[in-house]
Amino acid sequence: MNALPDRYASDELVLSNPSDGRSLAQRLTKRYAARITGAFMVPGREGTFAPLPDDLPPALAQALRSRGIDQLYSHQTEAWTATQSGAHVAIVTPTASGKSLCYTLPVITAAMTQNAKALYLFPTKALAQDQVAELLELNQAGDLGVKAFTFDGDTPGDARQAIRLHGDIVVSNPDMLHQAILPHHTKWAQFFENLRYVVIDEVHTYRGVFGSHVANVIRRLKRVCAFYGVTPQFILCSATIGNPKEHAEALIEDVVTAITESGAPTGDKHVLLWNPPVVNPDLGLRASARSQTNRIARLAIKSGMKTLVFAQSRTMVEVLTKYLKDVFDSDPRKPARIRAYRGGYLPKERRAAEREMRAGTIDGIVSTSALELGVDIGSLDVVVLNGYPGSVAATWQRFGRAGRRQQAALGVLVASSDPLDQYLVRHPEFFQGAPPEHARIQPDQPLILLDHIRCAAFELPFIGDEMFGTEVATPWLDVLGEEGVLHREGERWEWIADSYPAIAVSLRSVADGNFVVVDRTNGRQTIIAEVDYTAAPVTLYEGAIHMIQSVPYQVERLDWEGRKAYVTRTHVDYYTDAIDYTKLKVLDCFDTSNAGCGQAHHGEVHVVRRVPGYKKIRFYSHENIGFGPVNLPDQELHTTAVWWQLAQVVLDAAFEQRQQALDGFLGAAYALHIVATVAVMAEARDLQKSVGSGDGAWFVSADVAGRGQIRGSDGQPASLAADAPFTPTVYLYDAFPGGIGQSEPLFNCREDLVAQSVTLIERCDCRDGCPGCVGPVLAADEEAVTTPKALALRVLALLVAL
Amino acid sequence: MQGVTQRASSSDRFVPGVEIAPGLFLTGATMDWGCPSPMIDTAFARWQEPVAYDRLLHFDTETTGLAGGAGTRAWMIGAADWLTDGRFRVRQLTTTTMGAETAMLRTFAQWLQPNTVLVSYNGKCYDSPLLKTRYRLARLPDPLSGLVHLDLLHPVRRHWKGVWENCRLVTAERELLGVVREDDLPGSEAPAAWLSYLRGGSAVNLRRVLAHNTQDLKSLAGVLLHLARLSE
Secondary structure (H helix, E strand, O other): OOOOOOOOOOOOOOOOOOOOOHHHHHHHHHHOOOOOEEEEOOOOOOOEEOOOOOOHHHHHHHHHHHOOOEEHHHHHHHHHHHHHHHOOOEEOOOOOOOHHHHHHHHHHHHHHHHOOOOEEOOOHHHHHHHHHHHHHHHHHHHHOOOOOEOOOOOOOHHHHHHHHHHHOOEEEEEEHHHHHHHHHHHHHHHHHHOEEEEEEOOOOOOOHHHHHHHHHHHHHHHHHHHHOOOOOOOOOEEEEOOOOOHHHHHHHHHOEEEEEOOOOOOEEEEEEEOOOOEEEEEOEEOHHHHHHHHHHHHHHHHHHOOOEEOOHHHHHHHHHHHHHHHEEEEOOOOOOOOOEEOOOOOHHHHHHHHHHHHHHHEEEEEEEEHHHHOOOOEEEEEEEEEEOOHHHHHHHHHHEEEEEEEOOEEEEEEEEEEEEHHHHHHHHHHHHHHHOOOOOOOOOOHHHHHHHHHHHHHHHHEOOOOEEEOEEOHHHHHHHHOOEEEEEEOOOEEOOOOOOOOOOOOOOOOOOOOEEEEHHHOOOOOOEEEOOOOHHHHHHOOOOOOEOOOEEEEEEEEOOOOOOOEEOOOOOOOEEEEEEEEEEEEEEEEEEEEEEOEEEEEEEEEEEEEEEEEEEOOOOOEEEEEEEEEEOOOOEEEEEEEEEEEEHHHHHHHHHOOHHHHHHHHHHHHHHHHHHHHHHHOOHEEEEEEEEEEOOOOEEEOOOOOEEEOOOOOOOOOOOOOOOOOOOEEEEEEEEOOOOOOOOHHEEEHHHHHHHHHHHHHHHOOOOOOOOOOOOOOOOOOOHHHHHHHHHHHHHHHOOOO | HHHHHOOOOOOOOOOOEEEEEEEEEEEEEEOOOOOOOOOOOOOHOOOOOOEHHHHEEEEEEEEOOOOOOOOEEEEEEEEEEOOOOOOOEEEEEEEOHHHHHHHHHHHHHOOOOOOEEEEEEOOOOHHHHHHHHHHHOOOOOOOOOOOOEEEOHHHHHHHHHHOOOOHHHHHHHHHHHHOOOOOOHHHHHHHHHHHHOOOOOOOOOOOOOOHHHHHHHHHHHHHHHHHHHHOO
């Protein structure tokens, strides 16, 4: 078979001496110096070991030895000691450092010696299945007689009874606990009566809205446990985040012993930040991240290094896999060297890919975030990220996949054209110096709390002044009583309605109903995506180009009431960007501080969001090539926000015209939003920005040229009387009703946010402003001092701490 | 939510029976109903041995709904058996407060003997698990586990599925026993009847549920005898 011509076959970069991340990093740096915006090395360390604890049951110690485990890493020993002392424990060590043994040892020991049961919670089904497979292997190796089962949506009805009665270790996920186990806890009575350990792995994924829900599910779990007279010990595991102990304690609302020093040996890790080269200087067009990722992966594989590529979408996984297979798997008679790995594959295929990776028969694997979590695929030499995964913590988790003992590994982050990517890759010092993000939850968020008190009341009656989490439940029970779902008799609040509340509460998305996207191309009727309620108005308006795995579809009709968007496949060279403006009114100010010549505030706001139209923006060049109208109902919400203001006298002195100040505020808001999104580990859509008058009288949206347009409270363009009060304000607000606790941390790091926004804009290569700094603008003939970029800097300079 | 507005108290609050514990009312009645042979042939249920008729206890609960899980409760238990003189005895426990549930569960447990054979219609999947949950929540031993349970729904389905429009008890009693109910309150309205009473409303519908439950128990026994004769 004749393979495609391989331009790299004789590339001098291919290493003759395989498996060295350092030499590959050096060669890449030498050859592609202009593309590498940052290069640094994280030194490795020796392993720290300890003998198997004496108090392990002999059969378990024997099983470990027969699996080649003669000693433990120091963190595993620490975890053993801490669990044996009865403490709740949080283990925070890098990927592939043997975390699962930290909980396996106490759990199996308790099962063997006291018939104690354990509940494991993993965020995904695949991880749960892996864990059971691992437990079964260990169990078999020592004939330990410990029974472990997965319990998830796929578990057949007839198996469930057996699992409830006979499972020593039940491996499930928070959603199942919430919807299937807790509401039916009486069926699990035997299990709960003997529940000794609750293991929650990958707790860093339980943050934001999801994490706030999970914290409440844990409150319900503890409440049910109390009914059965047990107080299980919690063992939590997390990948590296900025606040592991605090986060673990917030989740279980108890003191935990944190174990943060990994004893697992690692080699040096070299990291390169890679910006694709500019291929069209006139348009500022860069080569695609895909082509660069492909090139780096090829070089690495040809150099004999085991390589893992992370792509952001399932489609991109397939595309990159194909490109690599075209090179390495051109001979169908030979076993495949390249594999794809993503959700949507059958478990069997995934298991096969994992096995082959561990066995070392696969040289390259291309994956979605599915491999970011603890799936065991053995050690790798090179990790290439096709695009920034959205947080520093996730980036390190992915890089963490590379690294063997005493061998240098390489991680390359290839930036896409996304503003966030471009920001990071142009600020290597930010990436290098940045501590991993903090995971935050807000379990007492009123809507979430009420949902779970409702579920809890279904599970067990509330009695007297019972607490739920940190608050007395009574006021909430009154609400549910008014609603007619609870009935009060004396001191007891009992569930009375004919309903099953957990079904109506999804842990992973916000209420109000998701929209489905229906593809009607060529008479089809296929659902191809789901979109959150909050994102629908800005992504599914009629005329929108809706990208699904980088394939463009055009929205033809939006059925708002029916929560459906009908789309057809299209071929266009532009994408659409909703012009959404928001009117904010401050309801309550919690805190205020000086910010340069102005002030920063934190408090509660009322937001009205409207989408009057959209812009068409050409790919790559980002020019604005048209406009379309949108007709949708207003979205309203009460939430929390952080905002910055400058007094009128300050503005009058700094700007000749008010228009300039508005342009400056608009650009500053854009930059602050980028920086803040990075800072709080938020999904970009969970945090929103707005510019308006401090008194809510008017607000500002970007016009077709990207300049500020004042609009009155009716949304119509307006102009201010020369003597009207003028206090433009930039707001960053939480896009979840009631707020999900993002604004307070933003307020706390307000000075950094302003400083980083200044750096972001100053370092940007564009002249007037671009989507990478102050937002897309249409260039106009203006002096350099009055470009949107310069104006935004002028506003921010006034807010920089003195 | 409408329930809240019905809180206005009604003058008709009469619940039949004797209040044997606070909020718990017991009604008892005996009647001629069916004429069992001493040993009931249970081959229709694929059981090996016939069952002595005085071991049978027919039961049927009225609940707060079909949602299932720990939040669904039984507010009434009806049970019926043949006494040694061949008379059919119907006993019903009705709670008028939530707090009376424990007394109801204790009383019902006293009606069960180790050799009792439970007879129900879909009780294996519905009434029995529900009661087990309630015993567990009340921290009482569960008297149902270990008892033999004859659920008539399954043999009825085996015989008449596809023949009748459906295999609900009302259909079976009409087809097999010629029972036609008058002024019957459908079982689906039982939750609302109790809820409304609990909130101070009228007891009229509560009494209709009791009548409905009595008929259910009679039909249960009638269908059982009909099935037993089939295999003779």
